Amino acid sequence: MGHHCCSKQKIKRGLWSPEEDEKLIRHITNHGHGCWSSIPKLAGIVRCCLSILIMLLFILLMLEMVLDSEIADLQRCGKSCRLRWINYLRPDLKRGSFTEQEERTIIDVHRILGNRWAQIAKHLPGRTDNEVKNFWNSCIKKKLIAQGLDPNTHNLLSPNQNCNTNNQAGKLSHIHERPSSLFSVSSSQAKDVFLSAKAHIRTLPPISHAGNNPSNSTSLNESSILPTFEHGNPNFSWNVRTQSQPSVMEISSGYSMESTPMSSSSLTPSGFGVLNENSTWGASAFEPFETARQLEMQLQQQEPAQVKQACEGQAQIYKSNDLIGEQNVDNSFDTSNFDFEFMDAALFPCGMYGDVNNIDQLAWD
DNA sequence: AAAGCACACAACCGCAAGGTG
DNA sequence: ACACCTTGCGGTTGTGTGCTT
Numbered sequence: 001m002g003h004h005c006c007s008k009q010k011i012k013r014g015l016w017s018p019e020e021d022e023k024l025i026r027h028i029t030n031h032g033h034g035c036w037s038s039i040p041k042l043a044g045i046v047r048c049c050l051s052i053l054i055m056l057l058f059i060l061l062m063l064e065m066v067l068d069s070e071i072a073d074l075q076r077c078g079k080s081c082r083l084r085w086i087n088y089l090r091p092d093l094k095r096g097s098f099t100e101q102e103e104r105t106i107i108d109v110h111r112i113l114g115n116r117w118a119q120i121a122k123h124l125p126g127r128t129d130n131e132v133k134n135f136w137n138s139c140i141k142k143k144l145i146a147q148g149l150d151p152n153t154h155n156l157l158s159p160n161q162n163c164n165t166n167n168q169a170g171k172l173s174h175i176h177e178r179p180s181s182l183f184s185v186s187s188s189q190a191k192d193v194f195l196s197a198k199a200h201i202r203t204l205p206p207i208s209h210a211g212n213n214p215s216n217s218t219s220l221n222e223s224s225i226l227p228t229f230e231h232g233n234p235n236f237s238w239n240v241r242t243q244s245q246p247s248v249m250e251i252s253s254g255y256s257m258e259s260t261p262m263s264s265s266s267l268t269p270s271g272f273g274v275l276n277e278n279s280t281w282g283a284s285a286f287e288p289f290e291t292a293r294q295l296e297m298q299l300q301q302q303e304p305a306q307v308k309q310a311c312e313g314q315a316q317i318y319k320s321n322d323l324i325g326e327q328n329v330d331n332s333f334d335t336s337n338f339d340f341e342f343m344d345a346a347l348f349p350c351g352m353y354g355d356v357n358n359i360d361q362l363a364w365d
Numbered sequence: 366a367a368a369g370c371a372c373a374c375a376a377c378c379g380c381a382a383g384g385t386g
Numbered sequence: 387a388c389a390c391c392t393t394g395c396g397g398t399t400g401t402g403t404g405c406t407t
Binding site: 035078079082086117118129130 | 392393394395396397400401402
Binding site: 367368369370371372373374375377378379380381382383384385386 | 388389390391392393394395396397398399400401402403404405406407
């Protein structure tokens with residue numbers, strides 16, 4: 001086997017020795033990595049030239065020793081060198097275990113981006129995609145499962161899934177417990193966040209909706225505030241009414257709206273800002289609601305198909321808004337053509353993991 | 366003490382995208 | 387336009403280590 005790029009070479013595999021690390025570090029710090037595939041040879045050649053100069057200054061007897069010990073080529077393929085440098089030797093790497101803040105960031109960003117480890121790692125300075133991936137698979141995944149959440153979708157596991165998970169996880173017999181971990185939140189906190197969300201959602205322009213099951217709908221204008229709600233659910237949708245309740249956003253879910261402490265964990269006190277893949281997650285300024293243009297720009301950095309759908313939806317929203325007051329028309333857009341999950345994620349990207357007491361301030365700053 | 370097991374982490378593999386001749 | 391090469395990414399496997407029996 002082995003890489004096709006190095007099948008002809010005499011390639012060493014497996015763990016790197018400290019000597020190999022040292023050679024690689026010395027070469028890259030002196031010359032940069034340039035072309036990775038050339039490094040294994042260059043790492044030897046450069047050493048060779050230096051050694052020759054040294055040899056001219058010193059006794060010929062030293063020659064063999066130097067050749068033997070110092071200028072031996074790095075018998076690794078470029079791919080392996082690159083990986084070793086990026087994942088382990090790079091000086092800006094942060095070693096050690098992940099902090100709670102990093103863990104939250106990973107969970108938040110993963111909910112939006114999925115298994116795009118390289119993108120996720122960009123939000124964690126000093127961490128590599130490999131590191132994040134390993135941490136996810138070995139730690140966070142299990143935590144989420146133990147919380148009764150699907151690590152892929154971040155939604156509640158169905159009873160069947162829970163069953164399966166129980167079987168798979170084996171030891172996770174405490175799955176039905178509701179530990180008061182960082183993922184859970186009290187109903188009063190949820191209420192605060194909910195009110196906060198409500199306040200910002202109100203900034204949306206008026207729009208009508210069509211075709212949602214009223215029985216599954218919860219209007220934010222209702223005086224009864226649900227202690228929890230679930231926005232990470234792919235079946236979770238939103239819409240806004242104009243006629244009877246102008247400027248009110250309505251949230252509905254094809255999934256059951258059963259009250260569960262877990263489900264509320266998706267909403268964040270840190271704001272509803274739209275995540276930019278190129279920006280750092282976590283401490284971004286609060287953005288109550290993006291204009292259609294801003295949102296479109298954000299969305300364009302996501303998957304094209306989803307962007308298209310989301311923008312079409314937004315365009316319809318604003319288009320219909322223009323018509324309000326002029327004529328009483330059904331301004332609905334086709335919900336079947338709208339990616340609610342993505343829209344949901346774009347509007348509510350964070351988890352409810354921060355300091356809930358700052359919600360109002362964050363909300364209105 | 367030794368075997369078995371689980372876990373975390375490092376490294377590998379295959380694929381896709383982009384660049385270049 | 388095509389083939390080849392390089393790089394980057396995500397999934398998977400291998401390995402070392404600590405714990406349990």
